[in-house]
Amino acid sequence: MRRSVSTTADGVQYRDLNGNGVLDPYEDPRLDAATRAADLLSRLSVEEKVGLLFNTVMVVGEPGDHDAASPFGPETPRDFVVGRSINHFNVGHFPSAEHMARWQNAMQELAELTPHGIPITFGTDPRHGFAQNDGMAFAAGSFSQWPEPMGLAALGEAAVVSDFAQTARSEYVAVGLRAALHPQLDLASDPRWARQLQSFSSIPAVASEYGALLIAGLQGQKLSSTSVACTAKHFPGGGAQEDGEDPHFPSGKAQVYPGGNFEEHLAPFREAIAAGTSAIMPYYSLAKDLVIDGIEVEEVGFSYNKYLITSLLRGQLGFEGVILTDWQLVTDLEVFGLPFPAKAWGVEHLSPLERVEKLFDAGVDQLGGESCTELVLELLADGRLSPERVDASVLRILRVKFELGLFDNPYVDADAVSEVVGSARFRDAGHRAQAESVTILKNDGLLPLRADTRVYVEGVNPEVIGGRATLVDDAKDADMALVRLTVPYEPRNEYFLDAMTHQGSLDFPEEDIARVRALAEELPVILDVYLERAGILTPFVDIASAITANFGASDAALFDALTGAIPPKGRLPIELPRSMAAVEASHPDVPNDTEDPLYPYGAGLSLPSPSRSESGMRT
Secondary structure (H helix, E strand, O other): OOOOOOEEEOOOOOEEOOOOOOHHHOOOOOOOOOHHHHHHHHOOOHHHHHHEEEEEEOOOOOOOOOOEOOEEEOHHHHHHHHHHOOOOEEOOOOHHHHHHHHHHHHHHHOOOOOEEEEOOOEEEEOOEEEEOOOOOEEEOOOOOOOOOOHHHHHHHHHHHHHHHHHHHHHHHHHHHHEEOOEOOEEEEEEOOOOOOHHHOOOHHHHHHHHHHHHHHHOOOOOOOOOOOOOEEEEEOOOEEEHHHOOOOHHHHHHEEEOOOOOHHHHHHHHHHHOOOOOOOEEEEOOOOOOOOEEEOOOOOOHHHHHHHHHHHHHHOOOOEEEEEEEEOOOOOEOOOEEOOOOOOOOOOOOOHHHHHHHOOOOOOOOEOOOOOOOHHHHHHHHOOHHHHHHHHHHHHHHHHHHHHHOOOOOOOOOOHHHHOOOOOHHHHHHHHHHHOOOEEEOOOOOOOOOOOOOEEEEEEOHHOOOOOOOOOHHHHEEEEEEEEOOOOOOOOOOOOOOOOOOOOEEEEHHHHHHHHHHHHHHOEEEEEEEOOOOOOHHHHHHOOOEEEEOOOOOHHHHHHHHHOOOOOOOOOOOOEOOHHHHHHHOOOHHHHOOOOOOOOOOOOOOOOOOOOEOOOOOO
């Protein structure tokens, strides 16, 4: 049962969260967040304080079923919320927006069973795009679908980024998602890196500008009851990965700076701090051979690194918000039969207890993806972690909850969700942005398509074409072919998330090249490539008559772009290398560093008249 709103003798309405029949300062909506947080801090047990230091995964189940075990372990929602006093959760899949709203309301009712009724903060990875990786990003589902952040940068219009941010804010708040584990501010400096699609660009100024716009749109001028609190990541900047590998896995633990370019990667975080980001998340990686101002940086994961967290982020950059670690730095897991080792890079030799001690000594506030509250309690009992150190982090975390208005009303209107989430207005805006972000790299007179053009398609759902072209089933009957491909990767499945994290070579397999070549021998080919990463398009340049790139565009949006119904405006926010040899010879920390790129940063063509022949390739 939800606690009813009480009213004092002088007419102040409040939620009596601790059930004592008195308006306590932390329950008083007239007071500022800092005052309320300080009052609540003074009332909390040590167990309640420790619970606030964790932000972990919660599976969305049936609304009101608080006793079902998670696929990730035996603990139930009741065990987490009531047993461990944890009230920050990152949620993944849910069947529908309405289901999410009803489930979150039921979870907030569960939270009212705790001694002080601390509401839950539900957070999310990005979920408005096309990428699907359960540990990093979710395809849109019930939400409006937009190009990925790199597509927004390809479109290059600040107003569209702001429009997207406002849309995401409205849809998140409608279902009770009040924390965004984004924006991702990393520079896409290594073309192989698996995470680049959720970044904006390889250029610091672009990542800085659009990251700040996203923060402003999600949070507002200051956090309020209609805000989504942002976590800018991954400090001090990803992308400069050794061999382009991903640090979720042991093979990708190292970040390297052979070009001496650490400061450029840091730049977007300076802007995010100025924009007021609520939280910052350090990356998993450790930096190899990094020296800053004459100081040799310890080769441990960034969240474990006291110099980077306390001296640089807190001290030099002046960040006063919450520092939330990336997920699962302490304990090993096995998920769906696959190992998922702790990302304790550089401190693998330490015990889980020692890892937690080092993380808090480094200066973090909250542990992501963990629920080992017993380890923090043990450190406190042994005097290895001071109560004052815990209080400092708890105060920061509580203040955000108060600023978001969760103590006054954490519930959402589940019956009104469909009026907001996935509304026609939001979907139309997302569709237009998808089409406009399509980037024309080559056009030998095929574009724009005419409605009477007979088109044979591969990799396209024919049902979406409608009257925009004349679909034929056999290439022999067509005027031209349209083929959609995705940048390839090297399949791996050694660890959990391995198969969904696309890494390795950017070369297309010979069968893809041969298929496009065979079609091109019969008729002109338009090749569209989904740039999850910076693929090597060199083999297709002399085969395809037109080449387009997208960073998240549906078949329908692509056809609107190709026909000019919604003219495409995209320009590459990264460069496309000429060969893997050029990638391997480049500096991972230096943006756009491959020799003689096939398509340089900023390449892209406007839609010409049908008679024109153009190419955006560098010759």
